[in-house]
Structure formats: structure tokens, C-alpha cells
Amino acid sequence: MQLCCKSTNPFLVDLQKKAEEMIRHRGERITPGRIHILAMLLSERRAVTHHEIEERLKGKHRFDRVTLYRVLEWLNEKGFVHRLVSADRVWRFRANIHEHSQQHAHFECLRCTKVVCLNDFETTHDFALPAGYRSREVELTVKGLCAECV
Amino acid sequence: MQLCCKSTNPFLVDLQKKAEEMIRHRGERITPGRIHILAMLLSERRAVTHHEIEERLKGKHRFDRVTLYRVLEWLNEKGFVHRLVSADRVWRFRANIHEHSQQHAHFECLRCTKVVCLNDFETTHDFALPAGYRSREVELTVKGLCAECV
DNA sequence: TAGTAAATGCAACTCTGTTGCAAATCCACA
DNA sequence: TGTGGATTTGCAACAGAGTTGCATTTACTA
Incomplete structure (x- = not known):
């Protein structure tokens, strides 16, 4: 170096x-x-x-x-x-500090467009994919207002 | 008209x-x-x-x-x-055919980039937003391969 | 049906990201 | 420790999505 x-x-x-x-x-x-x-x-x-x-x-x-x-x-x-x-x-x-997982969750502020990663989350989904479709990863985006923009 | x-x-x-x-x-x-x-x-x-x-x-x-x-x-x-x-x-x-809901779910094909809306889904989330943050809507994106690209 | 606020088309622009190519740099090997 | 050659970097030019300003046209109200 x-x-x-x-x-x-x-x-x-x-x-x-x-x-x-x-x-x-x-x-x-x-x-x-x-x-x-x-x-x-x-x-x-x-x-x-x-x-x-x-x-x-x-x-x-x-x-x-x-x-x-x-x-x-x-x-x-x-x-x-x-x-x-x-x-x-x-x-x-x-x-990628945490070992790569199949699930990501992010928070997006609707006003200042800041994006924060939500690490600790658990989600149980119950969605039906169309026939023949295969899921590889799931991304959850929560939109709202951050502390500064509330 | x-x-x-x-x-x-x-x-x-x-x-x-x-x-x-x-x-x-x-x-x-x-x-x-x-x-x-x-x-x-x-x-x-x-x-x-x-x-x-x-x-x-x-x-x-x-x-x-x-x-x-x-x-x-x-x-x-x-x-x-x-x-x-x-x-x-x-x-x-x-x-927006269905009455507007706070939850949207989409499927994105990783190969052909096609996007399909998943209408029938239910999700229960357990995520902690940082203090002061307010959630307004939740979007779930499932990434994978569609029937044509599997 | 005439007047007016709103919608449309056109040209020019911004912004994010990409490509080609020459110059600089990293590193394996002598 | 040098050095050759593949990789990386910088620059210039480009591409594509979306936006803005402004003049013209259109929808609708009165």
C-alpha cells in the first residue's frame, strides 16, 4: 500500500x-x-x-x-x-458487513430521499408467484419520513 | 370525447x-x-x-x-x-385497479427485467424503524426468474 | 360560443451512468 | 530489486431517462 x-x-x-x-x-x-x-x-x-x-x-x-x-x-x-x-x-x-442474506430491507425517506438499511427485520411472506416463477431474493422497502423530516 | x-x-x-x-x-x-x-x-x-x-x-x-x-x-x-x-x-x-393499499408487491425478473405485480400477498413484518421514523407504505420486491427465463 | 385555464408539442437541457482508448499502476516472476 | 504484461485509471465523448421553458392548441365553464 x-x-x-x-x-x-x-x-x-x-x-x-x-x-x-x-x-x-x-x-x-x-x-x-x-x-x-x-x-x-x-x-x-x-x-x-x-x-x-x-x-x-x-x-x-x-x-x-x-x-x-x-x-x-x-x-x-x-x-x-x-x-x-x-x-x-x-x-x-x-x-456487506453482515453475511450475505437473501433478504434486504431498506427505509426510504419520501421527503429527503435518504436511504437507511434496516438490518434487524424478520418477515414472513405469503405471496403466490405466477406458475413457473422462481424467487431468488426478497427486498422490502419501507417508505415514510425519517426523524429529521417528520 | x-x-x-x-x-x-x-x-x-x-x-x-x-x-x-x-x-x-x-x-x-x-x-x-x-x-x-x-x-x-x-x-x-x-x-x-x-x-x-x-x-x-x-x-x-x-x-x-x-x-x-x-x-x-x-x-x-x-x-x-x-x-x-x-x-x-x-x-x-x-x-390502480384494486383500491389503493399501503402495500405493494412486485416481481422483477433478474434476466429480462420484466416486472409483474403480485396482487394477492400478505406479509407480516417485524422490523424496527430507527427512533422517530414513520412508515407510510411498504413495498415488497421479489427478485428471481420468470417462467420464460427459468 | 367566446374566454381562459390547462394540456400538448417542440427544442434544448440536466443528470446518471457507459464506452473506447491511451497512459499509469499493480504485482508475479525472473 | 527490476521488469513485462495484464489491470486499472483518467479523459473525452456518448447514451438514455426524464425535465424545463415557452408558444400553440384544446377542454370546459359561463
Whole structure:
């Protein structure tokens, strides 16, 4: 890892180490983009947009918009993060801290469009799929108002 | 209603009458766009995209892209249809045939991106929203493979 | 049927995300 | 520790969905 990649904030340094470890552990290539972006996502509890990532990374490292998209796509492909699209038609990304499950739940604020992942939820569904259809994953989206917008 | 609006297909004529009746009943303005587009959506069981609507309307009436968007937004606002965004980040629209409920369920095919509404479903959720958050509606998305793509 | 508020069409725009290609970088192997 | 070659990155240009402003047309009220 190059020196220029390192943040001076000890918390973030840890996350960068963690990100690096995660990627190395899978035998994948280590690059500044992957480390910074994954570390940033590891520090977030919400699902964040491309813009928010760019904003948070300001001052640490400047990446081209395209690089950001490509790294995010790569992280998603490799299962380090997952992405979701909400009512504003913008991709949002979140680190897969918890082991991958078949169920995701998200909260979308109808006013400020913020997206929060709901981790602890259990749902029992009783829906009938049309004949021949096969379910692979289930996503639950709760729409409403967040604490700031109520 | 102008003559030029009328379709020669009796089934579609009925739906156009139904669409007109729905709009008139609410005391809203009757226009060719609203009637054609709502009638088209009433004839569909799936949630359809802007493109699909344009395609289906070919030969009957040609609307500007912008008009289509505006009519769809209006229909959504007034509660005649609902719209949803799936993984391809494209709006899809569906008529609210059933009385409006707080719960929607959709099936998204991971291969062909088709979206089907699941009407008959019941879900009991047990999720904890963060403090101060308020839920307004719940959307369930089942992702998998449709009968053609299995 | 005339007047007016609303709907429509057109052009130009924004915003998110993608593609092609040349330059820079990572890392396995000598 | 260098170095060759595959990967990644940055830049420019593009694509597609949806939006805005404005002039024209249309639906409906009085």
C-alpha cells in the first residue's frame, strides 16, 4: 500500500486496513480506489450515492467519476457491497458487513430521499408467484419520513 | 370525447370508456392523452415502461415523449396509477385497479427485467424503524426468474 | 360560443451512468 | 530489486431517462 493512500484519521486508517485485508483475502488486486471507496462504505451505516462518496472522499483522494462507477461495480460484483435503486433512480451502495442474506430491507425517506438499511427485520411472506416463477431474493422497502423530516 | 380518440377494437373502446369514466368521476379534465394512456394501462397486468406504452399506442395516437411523461405523472399524482423503479432505473407504471393499499408487491425478473405485480400477498413484518421514523407504505420486491427465463 | 385555464408539442437541457482508448499502476516472476 | 504484461485509471465523448421553458392548441365553464 502506498503512503499517499493513508488517511491520518486513526479510525479511517483502521477501516482502510480492514478494506485492504478484505480485498487481499480474496486474492484480488489492491488499488487506491478500491481501498478508499470500500473503507468509506465500511464507515457508513446508510446506503450512499455516488455523489456522497465523492463528497466524503474529497481531500483524501480524487477519483474520476468513471473510476468511482467502475470500482463500485467491481465491489458489487465481488460481493463486498450491494447496491440498490430508490425512487430517485440513483444507485446507492452499502458495504456487506453482515453475511450475505437473501433478504434486504431498506427505509426510504419520501421527503429527503435518504436511504437507511434496516438490518434487524424478520418477515414472513405469503405471496403466490405466477406458475413457473422462481424467487431468488426478497427486498422490502419501507417508505415514510425519517426523524429529521417528520 | 373526440371521434379520433376512439379505437375500433371493442375491448379497447370499453377500456377507453372506463378510463374516461374514472377521470370524469373525479371531476378532472378529459384529454386524449389521459384516456389513451390510462386505457392502455388498464389493459395491462404488468407494470410497463414509458417505451412500452409508446409502442402499444402506435397507430392509435402519437404523443410526444414529454406529454407521455406528464400524463403519467398526473395519473400517478391523482392515484389512477402507481409507479415503481426497478433495477434498470426506469419508471414503470401500473393502473390502480384494486383500491389503493399501503402495500405493494412486485416481481422483477433478474434476466429480462420484466416486472409483474403480485396482487394477492400478505406479509407480516417485524422490523424496527430507527427512533422517530414513520412508515407510510411498504413495498415488497421479489427478485428471481420468470417462467420464460427459468 | 367566446374566454381562459390547462394540456400538448417542440427544442434544448440536466443528470446518471457507459464506452473506447491511451497512459499509469499493480504485482508475479525472473 | 527490476521488469513485462495484464489491470486499472483518467479523459473525452456518448447514451438514455426524464425535465424545463415557452408558444400553440384544446377542454370546459359561463
